[in-house]
Amino acid sequence: MTSEAAPVGIGVIGLGRGFVLMLPAFRNDPRVKLVAACAPRQSSRTAFQYEFGGNTYEDADSLCADPAVEIVYVATPHQLHCEHVIAAAMAGKHVLVDKPLAVTLDHADRMIAACRDAGVHLLVGPSHSFDAPVRIAGELIEAGELGKVRMINAFNYTDFLYRPRRPEELDTGKGGGVLFSQGVHQIDIVRLLAGGLGETVTALTGNWDPARPTEGAYSALVSFAGGAFASLTYSGYAHFDSDEWMGWTGELGAEKDPQTYGDARRKLAAARSADEEIRLKSARTYGSGDMPKPATRHEHFGPIIVSLDHADLRLTPEGVHVYGDTRREFLPAPPLRTPRTEVIDAVVGAARDETPPAQTGAWGRASLEICLAILESAKSRSTVTLKHQTGI
Amino acid sequence: MTSEAAPVGIGVIGLGRGFVLMLPAFRNDPRVKLVAACAPRQSSRTAFQYEFGGNTYEDADSLCADPAVEIVYVATPHQLHCEHVIAAAMAGKHVLVDKPLAVTLDHADRMIAACRDAGVHLLVGPSHSFDAPVRIAGELIEAGELGKVRMINAFNYTDFLYRPRRPEELDTGKGGGVLFSQGVHQIDIVRLLAGGLGETVTALTGNWDPARPTEGAYSALVSFAGGAFASLTYSGYAHFDSDEWMGWTGELGAEKDPQTYGDARRKLAAARSADEEIRLKSARTYGSGDMPKPATRHEHFGPIIVSLDHADLRLTPEGVHVYGDTRREFLPAPPLRTPRTEVIDAVVGAARDETPPAQTGAWGRASLEICLAILESAKSRSTVTLKHQTGI
Numbered sequence: 001m002t003s004e005a006a007p008v009g010i011g012v013i014g015l016g017r018g019f020v021l022m023l024p025a026f027r028n029d030p031r032v033k034l035v036a037a038c039a040p041r042q043s044s045r046t047a048f049q050y051e052f053g054g055n056t057y058e059d060a061d062s063l064c065a066d067p068a069v070e071i072v073y074v075a076t077p078h079q080l081h082c083e084h085v086i087a088a089a090m091a092g093k094h095v096l097v098d099k100p101l102a103v104t105l106d107h108a109d110r111m112i113a114a115c116r117d118a119g120v121h122l123l124v125g126p127s128h129s130f131d132a133p134v135r136i137a138g139e140l141i142e143a144g145e146l147g148k149v150r151m152i153n154a155f156n157y158t159d160f161l162y163r164p165r166r167p168e169e170l171d172t173g174k175g176g177g178v179l180f181s182q183g184v185h186q187i188d189i190v191r192l193l194a195g196g197l198g199e200t201v202t203a204l205t206g207n208w209d210p211a212r213p214t215e216g217a218y219s220a221l222v223s224f225a226g227g228a229f230a231s232l233t234y235s236g237y238a239h240f241d242s243d244e245w246m247g248w249t250g251e252l253g254a255e256k257d258p259q260t261y262g263d264a265r266r267k268l269a270a271a272r273s274a275d276e277e278i279r280l281k282s283a284r285t286y287g288s289g290d291m292p293k294p295a296t297r298h299e300h301f302g303p304i305i306v307s308l309d310h311a312d313l314r315l316t317p318e319g320v321h322v323y324g325d326t327r328r329e330f331l332p333a334p335p336l337r338t339p340r341t342e343v344i345d346a347v348v349g350a351a352r353d354e355t356p357p358a359q360t361g362a363w364g365r366a367s368l369e370i371c372l373a374i375l376e377s378a379k380s381r382s383t384v385t386l387k388h389q390t391g392i
Numbered sequence: 393m394t395s396e397a398a399p400v401g402i403g404v405i406g407l408g409r410g411f412v413l414m415l416p417a418f419r420n421d422p423r424v425k426l427v428a429a430c431a432p433r434q435s436s437r438t439a440f441q442y443e444f445g446g447n448t449y450e451d452a453d454s455l456c457a458d459p460a461v462e463i464v465y466v467a468t469p470h471q472l473h474c475e476h477v478i479a480a481a482m483a484g485k486h487v488l489v490d491k492p493l494a495v496t497l498d499h500a501d502r503m504i505a506a507c508r509d510a511g512v513h514l515l516v517g518p519s520h521s522f523d524a525p526v527r528i529a530g531e532l533i534e535a536g537e538l539g540k541v542r543m544i545n546a547f548n549y550t551d552f553l554y555r556p557r558r559p560e561e562l563d564t565g566k567g568g569g570v571l572f573s574q575g576v577h578q579i580d581i582v583r584l585l586a587g588g589l590g591e592t593v594t595a596l597t598g599n600w601d602p603a604r605p606t607e608g609a610y611s612a613l614v615s616f617a618g619g620a621f622a623s624l625t626y627s628g629y630a631h632f633d634s635d636e637w638m639g640w641t642g643e644l645g646a647e648k649d650p651q652t653y654g655d656a657r658r659k660l661a662a663a664r665s666a667d668e669e670i671r672l673k674s675a676r677t678y679g680s681g682d683m684p685k686p687a688t689r690h691e692h693f694g695p696i697i698v699s700l701d702h703a704d705l706r707l708t709p710e711g712v713h714v715y716g717d718t719r720r721e722f723l724p725a726p727p728l729r730t731p732r733t734e735v736i737d738a739v740v741g742a743a744r745d746e747t748p749p750a751q752t753g754a755w756g757r758a759s760l761e762i763c764l765a766i767l768e769s770a771k772s773r774s775t776v777t778l779k780h781q782t783g784i
Contacts, residue, residue, distance in 0.1 A: 221611055229611055
């Protein structure tokens with residue numbers, strides 16, 4: 001009881017935007033404690049030491065070897081995940097790795113094998129599939145009273161492509177574009193609600209702005225084992241904002257001011273060079289001051305409508321609308337206590353050898369496979385058959 | 393000037409639900425006059441004579457021969473369109489035929505050929521592609537300042553499948569199910585906004601209620617010449633009602649009361665036999681008293697978001713939201729004067745030999761081709777290449 005109740009010691013590799021977005025969870029949840037960090041930027045390391053007092057490192061291996069670290073949170077750019085996850089596994093540490101697990105299936109396989117061989121848990125998160133309303137919808141589906149999941153309609157319109165970006169974030173071959181960073185959330189949620197086992201993907205992608213030459217949009221039709229199918233649409237081109245249909249709640253659960261329309265494009269237009277854009281991007285890393293507004297509702301990833309035999313479910317940042325055969329009701333999610341509680345649940349579960357969540361390495365590989373299938377289908381103008389899917 | 397200003401004499405074949413929905417337009421627009429009707433039901437013919445005083449017939453040929461009839465409005469069940477359109481053409485009359493043009497391409501071809509040979513106009517309508525907000529969006533696109541159309545997301549969640557139906561309306565082979573009656577609207581609108589020339593269709597359909605054994609839902613991915621693509625999703629299973637995102641305006645432009653949730657299913661459950669359901673359906677025909685609420689806004693067919701290079705357009709029953717690169721604006725549609733003015737414009741244009749609208753027979757065949765392609769793609773689990781598409 002005493003040792004179980006001690007906070008789980010987390011070592012972080014990468015103090016960029018991903019870490020910043022996990023900070024409210026780490027700061028507020030007494031079940032975890034940040035004990036070490038690794039980052040190339042001195043200012044970030046200093047800020048970490050100042051706030052958390054742990055050890056900081058310039059190289060990942062040293063962090064992984066730190067005995068205070070029970071689980072390593074890999075929050076580095078996508079293309080570095082493989083190297084850092086394997087380093088953690090080699091040191092015998094459990095791993096939480098930011099979505100997407102990787103940007104190639106080969107990397108995914110190597111990461112999964114390394115963790116399996118080392119006997120450590122590999123969790124992929126945070127991801128919006130952890131959001132409380134998704135969990136509520138999943139439990140309703142699981143209960144079976146509403147019949148089978150038949151169709152899912154998921155869409156999201158954001159300004160993703162016009163937020164400040166490093167050059168590789170606009171280079172699909174290096175994991176850039178909306179599929180790996182954004183689409184994977186939608187895929188994760190839809191897979192979780194449809195049972196996980198995708199069968200085929202047919203998709204078209206949009207790469208419409210020569211100044212941001214990567215996929216900024218897509219529409220995909222995905223079929224699942226059991227007969228369900230899903231339509232997934234995404235645009236990161238910063239026009240219509242579908243948060244309008246989520247009660248003006250932003251992706252991260254904070255209230256959104258519709259009057260800031262066009263801000264992303266305007267700020268970016270003011271940055272006249274790639275260097276200036278990188279400086280803007282750096283201002284969004286840890287220790288740089290540009291922190292997101294605090295969440296007051298649950299996070300979300302755009303409107304999602306799940307059609308079952310006897311009801312449609314519609315997810316909102318506050319819960320789930322259940323539109324039944326003859327009556328409708330709203331199932332509120334529990335009030336937000338600390339942000340991303342569900343991700344911390346998974347971290348604690350992994351470190352304490354409890355049941356891991358659905359979002360394991362194999363799960364993350366299956367979601368990555370659909371990201372890649374969307375790109376491949378759009379390029380080849382054909383339907384892609386999936387081979388690496390995992391159920392719930 | 394005098395003869396042009398005289399109202400166009402319309403003869404109607406079929407006094408069912410389609411006619412009922414056109415009535416407010418016919419009654420209120422001085423440019424047209426109902427002069428004759430043909431219907432198998434005596435009560436409908438009597439009601440017509442009582443209200444309009446014209447000639448009524450039991451057979452279509454006699455109506456078509458009536459010299460007062462300048463244009464024949466074919467509002468019979470889908471599977472009878474071919475016979476009635478050809479009868480009108482043989483009599484040398486222009487034709488307005490309810491969507492869908494037909495339920496087979498062979499019928500469509502014969503209707504188009506008959507009208508061409510007779511030198512008469514063949515118009516397919518009413519259809520929601522005539523709705524004023526669609527026209528406004530089309531004009532914005534046509535103007536070119538917003539760049540190219542890149543992606544369209546259209547969806548609609550209704551209670552279509554649970555409204556009272558004749559048996560053939562639940563039999564796909566006879567033109568039943570949501571594709572021919574509902575999907576064709578969505579396809580018409582999307583084609584109009586994307587330039588008309590569909591290239592490929594990949595789709596999955598839902599046939600989920602054994603008591604209503606026809607397609608009640610679908611998701612389709614359609615690619616267009618020029619590179620645009622569209623995602624079309626529809627459910628007629630009476631759960632979530634997407635009119636919630638259209639300001640609680642119903643498809644026909646009337647205000648909707650969210651408190652009537654579940655009414656369609658409840659009323660249907662109260663009808664214990666197919667015969668009773670047919671009686672309910674009959675109560676929705678002309679002369680039977682069950683008239684729709686009057687429209688106060690423009691008609692619509694669910695949320696539609698059009699992504700262009702420099703803006704997203706979102707259609708509502710009141711106009712078009714233009715979400716531009718750095719600012720947004722709302723373009724209101726003109727206030728509703730008389731309902732379906734745009735359909736009457738087309739009727740008058742055809743009868744007076746002006747330019748026909750986009751929605752000709754060839755246009756209707758192209759939309760029908762996509763309905764059929766959605767069914768075929770879902771059945772064969774493959775992508776269907778389109779061959780009969782027409783531009784705007």
